[in-house]
Amino acid sequence: MATTQSLLDAAVALAQTRRKADLDDLIEELRIPSISTLPERREDCLRNARWLGDRFDAMGMKTQIVDVVEGGLPVVIADWQGRPGKPHLTMYGHYDVQPVDPVDGWKSPPFEPAVHGGELWARGAADNKGNHMACVKAAEHLHAAGGLPINVRFVIEGEEEITGPSLPRYLRAHGADLKTDTVLIWDSGMDEDGRPTLATALRGLLYTELRAKGPAVDLHSGTFGGVAPNPINTLARVIGELKDRHGHVTIPGFYDAVRPPSAEELAAWKKNDARYVQNMRRMTGAKALEGEEDFLAVERTGSRPTLDANGFIGGFTGKGAKTVIPAEASAKVSMRLVPDQDWQAILPAFKRRVSELTTPGVEISVEVIGSAPPVTCGVDHNAARVLRAAYKEAFGSETALIRVGGSIPVAVDFQEAVGAPLVISGITQADSAIHSPNEHLVIDNYHRGIEAVIRFICGLAE
Structure with missing residues (x-):
């Protein structure tokens, strides 16, 4: 042999x-x-x-x-x-x-x-x-x-x-x-x-679809604009308020279980963060990086949880004009989770936050599409x-x-x-x-x- x-x-x-x-x-x-x-x-x-x-x-x-x-x-x-x-x-x-x-x-x-x-x-x-x-x-x-x-x-x-x-x-x-x-x-x-x-x-994953329902049918935006609930407006506002302008997720308790990185990890990341930022800007083609300013960029992509909208559908999206208030709209929203976070604990808090942010004439349901623990x-x-x-x-x-x-x-x-x-x-x-x-x-x-x-x-x- x-x-x-x-x-x-x-x-x-x-x-x-x-x-x-x-x-x-x-x-x-x-x-x-x-x-x-x-x-x-x-x-x-x-x-x-x-x-x-x-x-x-x-x-x-x-x-x-x-x-x-x-x-x-x-x-x-x-x-x-x-x-x-x-x-x-x-x-x-x-x-x-x-x-x-x-x-x-x-x-x-x-x-x-x-x-x-x-x-x-x-x-x-x-x-x-x-x-x-x-x-x-x-x-x-x-x-x-x-x-x-x-x-x-x-x-x-x-x-x-x-x-x-x-x-x-x-x-x-x-x-x-x-x-x-x-x-x-x-x-x-x-x-x-x-x-x-x-x-x-x-990182783990909690991947969801939000479905917003307002009027029973699509409505003329001139005849009904100003009184009819608009699922697109509401859903856009909900998604926008789930994370503030500084990248902080607003779901109560979202960060409670986050395990911080070790001192050794942080020390290594600090040495490389400036180069990491340059590389990320090059790869993304973005004018600037966003996120929680109090954390290193490399820290935000590995040891911090996130929330992002991944897709949004609603109303008339074809070529030309059709001024309607849609009956429904939907969006896909994912959360990347870090060690010690539990998607099953975060899900009910997420649903409660969505319910708090919606408007009186729009009902939003939350469906889990996929999940994985960190x-x-x-x-x-x-x-x-x-x-x-x-x-x-x-x-x-x-x-x-x-x-x-x-x-x-x-x-x-x-x-x-x-x-x-x-x-x-x-x-x-x-x-x-x-x-x-x-x-x-x-x-x-x-x-x-x-x-x-x-x-x-x-x-x-x-």
């Missing part, structure tokens, strides 16, 4: 010689428009799941495409248990992607991958197909070089972008059968300075040290410890149901435009990411 070092050397050499094939395979997956939130793309999502299953089958893995929830999207599970007594690694990713709107904002068609200046442009390139394909390719190269040196499981879901129930339910139901030594959640990326990262925390994860364990060493070899850079501003809903289910240490990282650059037009991935990051995962897997075998 080959030694771990010889396997590593052979797999890295294969990755170097097969760079074009590795990129072509990623491009092939990116052509699948697996948008989970659109019912008309369901068959594409199922096709993507089968596409991944075929790759795992080719490595001799025991592959299952598991339907957990009726009408949901399946979870792809692939197991290789060929090293009895050796460590076990679970690798997570998701094959679903975000919608592409606005389509006219794309420089090239979102599902016709294109290379621009060393970057691969396509929906899903960064979130999450570039990430999970780096893991898949690492396993393929180790398989071709003589066999994986540890036991491996892939868990790739199709409902991450819609906070779907399939994978959480599967983990909760089968946690005892999914024991592992480490869970690699490969759904993050580099920091603003281009350094590899390791997450110490993820997650903290330690980095003082063997798997974290092995990944940092792998990054050092593959990227030539030290790893930055960060709090991730986004949410990975299933992270807490892995943590509670499976019980293994989480390692949360990834290879997408900070300005990859995930969820936006012109999403892209630095191609060199993809190839170096494949090498980093090869080194990580081999490092866990030692």
Whole structure:
């Protein structure tokens, strides 16, 4: 049997010689428009799941495409248990992607991958197909070089972008059968300075839809203007007053459970905050950053909770004129939560605040679209040290410890149901435009990411 070092050397050499094939395979997956939130793309999502299953089958893995929830999207599970007594690694990713709107904002068609200046442009390139394909390719190269040196499981879901129930339910139901030594959640990326990262925390999520109802039908704004309740006016006022001009959320008790960052974290953030502000202005294209002025910018994006409107619909929005007072309006509002905040405690306070702010003629209902608790994860364990060493070899850079501003809903289910240490990282650059037009991935990051995962897997075998 080959030694771990010889396997590593052979797999890295294969990755170097097969760079074009590795990129072509990623491009092939990116052509699948697996948008989970659109019912008309369901068959594409199922096709993507089968596409991944075929790759795992080719490595001799025991592959299952598991339907957990009726009408949901399946979870792809692939197991290789060929090293009895050796460590076990679970690798997570998701094959679903975000919608592409606005389509006219794309420089090239979102599902016709294109290379621009060393970057691969396509929906899903960064979130999450570039990430999970780096893991898949690492396993393929180790398989071709003589066999994986540890036991491996892939868990790739199709409902991450819609906070779907399939994978959480599967983990909760089968946690005892999914024991592992480490869970690699490969759904993050580099920091603003281009350094590899390791997450110490993820923000949670409370995502809601507000529906405002006023008159029974749309009304003429001349005949009824001045007496008829206007759901757009009221809903706009409610959203505006949920957060003041200084970025402070006005829901009573919203900040009560917020765990402050450590003195060590604050000291590190202060050293880098000016550069962070410059990078954020560059990436956002904004004239100025906003938010709570009493907190550092880097602190506001990782260790402070937020509230933001994500969409607003109401009245006549077509071309031309139609002066109506609408009968209904709706808006989507999300809150990103930090460690020790509980979305189930915040939800009733949010509903009460919305009720307080509405006007007498408008009723506003609140529906929860998605939720996830915040997650903290330690980095003082063997798997974290092995990944940092792998990054050092593959990227030539030290790893930055960060709090991730986004949410990975299933992270807490892995943590509670499976019980293994989480390692949360990834290879997408900070300005990859995930969820936006012109999403892209630095191609060199993809190839170096494949090498980093090869080194990580081999490092866990030692």
